[in-house]
Amino acid sequence: MGAALALAERGRGRTAPNPNVGCVIVDDAGRVVGRCWTQPGGRPHAEAMALAEAGERARGATAYVTLEPCAHVSTRGPACSDSLIAAGVTRVVAGIEDPDPRTAGSGFARLREAGVAVTAGVRAEDARRSMAGFLTRLALGRPFVTLKLATSLDGCIAMADGTSRWITGAESRAHAHLERSRHEAILVGRGTYEADAPRLDVRLPGLEERSPERVILSTRPHPSGAARLPPSPAGRGKMLLKAAKGEGGWLSIPSPQAIIDLPADHLLVEGGAQTAAAFLRADLVDRLLLYRAPILIGGGKPGIADVGLSDLSAAHGRWRLADARRLGVDRLEVYERASCLPASSPTSAPSAASNSAATRES
Amino acid sequence: MGAALALAERGRGRTAPNPNVGCVIVDDAGRVVGRCWTQPGGRPHAEAMALAEAGERARGATAYVTLEPCAHVSTRGPACSDSLIAAGVTRVVAGIEDPDPRTAGSGFARLREAGVAVTAGVRAEDARRSMAGFLTRLALGRPFVTLKLATSLDGCIAMADGTSRWITGAESRAHAHLERSRHEAILVGRGTYEADAPRLDVRLPGLEERSPERVILSTRPHPSGAARLPPSPAGRGKMLLKAAKGEGGWLSIPSPQAIIDLPADHLLVEGGAQTAAAFLRADLVDRLLLYRAPILIGGGKPGIADVGLSDLSAAHGRWRLADARRLGVDRLEVYERASCLPASSPTSAPSAASNSAATRES
Incomplete structure (x- = not known):
């Protein structure tokens, strides 16, 4: 399952509206005979790719898959549960049940009816984390937002004069580009866009084609600088996310509709301070990526503007540490919502879920 | 040696002007027969206490001691190297050489001349860290400054309205009180003193008597609020560290003389932002204690004011992570100067060292 989860990462940010699934097929001698992940655009599914690789060797094998195999036939392919049965797989070990109402347990049921042994819930939390974009879109009708x-140790994203190159080191910046490659869309506020003219692309060897869609948060329909936005290496266009000027002069939150309309299950918000605050104010941040360099700036620019916090107690209990690691001399901390990620059961999803699911391709 | 280092911590902040040493005596059957640390005020030394506990069992034993046993006789006690020889100790394992010119290797030499096996340099870095206050006073003529x-994850020490109770949790605050108990002196700026009226004492059960001397950084000789400073539980008085108003309206650095005059080898600076910046500007901070709660404040008060940083590259390379741990849901990071702590060899110390050493009691 660990290998399947790792493979699933290869599809992250490329499979919307389908989930990024990983699959490993192991024969009864313990040999890996097939391994793959959901392909860009969402098809073929991970199981279909892995079964194609395994061929006849799938007979009597075990399939490890991060998500319940689908039970619904699409114009783009057969149901994976049927394919696994047809290939002679005798055991399926799965991460989580597919919350898509078209599957939602019926994939497991179909496998069991055909005599396939099914073990579900293996490394379920990791599987949920892996497919957070898909699950958030299904449950809440919007992208998973990171x-x-x-920053420096004292929380500054720039010196007082705006200088920010460089606070973090090469390892952190490379990791941040890797994170960009796992997102369909990346967003900055217009102020940051006009001040820094960031390229917002992926500049890692071999991953240049995985640059995300670039989004500007702006109170004006057409920011003055938008026309100067250079085309991304992948030749993708740009989108403008409308927002109205809010109280106190800060950018107001993007409308839920604007977030729903983004063709992305994973949105990366890269600043600046007012944009970060706008997303936090709206409780639209699911994950924090904190890259911290071992430097002090002192009197620099803070990373987050006023979020409208009423009192300190209201700030507590919202975040839990999910990962911490060193990147060169820097440190990366990943925080997640302290509340669980959207539940995998469709019964616990708000009403938006079924509407959203109904519009999904598969 | 690990046990000796742990014992040495019990004396930290209580032994000035002597070093806080730890000593464990182990007989030839591997039994611990004596263990102690330098007592408050600097005498008796750790070895003398441990030898007294061991008594006759010290004969043929090994003494683990974090610092080279002293070779100089004082009115307050004999030289520890002589005492170890007289007690029949046959082996000494030591952390670092004593940089005090009155010993500086002659303790080891005396032991070896008497036939005692000496192993020096064991866990030397930990020993130097343990005695950083003593070593800094000896090498630089000033306290070791922490x-x-x-803060919150976004580096705020308070909300915009000044509210700071509470950002960190009970475990962090208890640890911060433990750190206070390891310092002879604690300092805040007058602004923080007048705004928050902090008690700056140790409120841990059993450690109430270890509250440090309280110091206010002020541009005025007698801050208006000083008379209201309540007496500390230990009945200690208060001191005023004079400072002149500097450029940009910030408090200027304390004069080197003022720092030298502090009856402390360990000084804990607890804020606020302008005081922190004043010490950083003067390059007088040796160690950072960063307690971070998993909350975001957004638009709050930063922890460090302008430190006069010329460019980002000048900020790099100054700090290295020495420790990181969880305290409840918070995290503590300890950073030290990336440059080595003051060398233990007196030959590499500036001229202040010998002057300072000459005034030391022992």
């Missing part, structure tokens, strides 16, 4: 900050 | 910050 806020990235690169 | 700057403490308790």
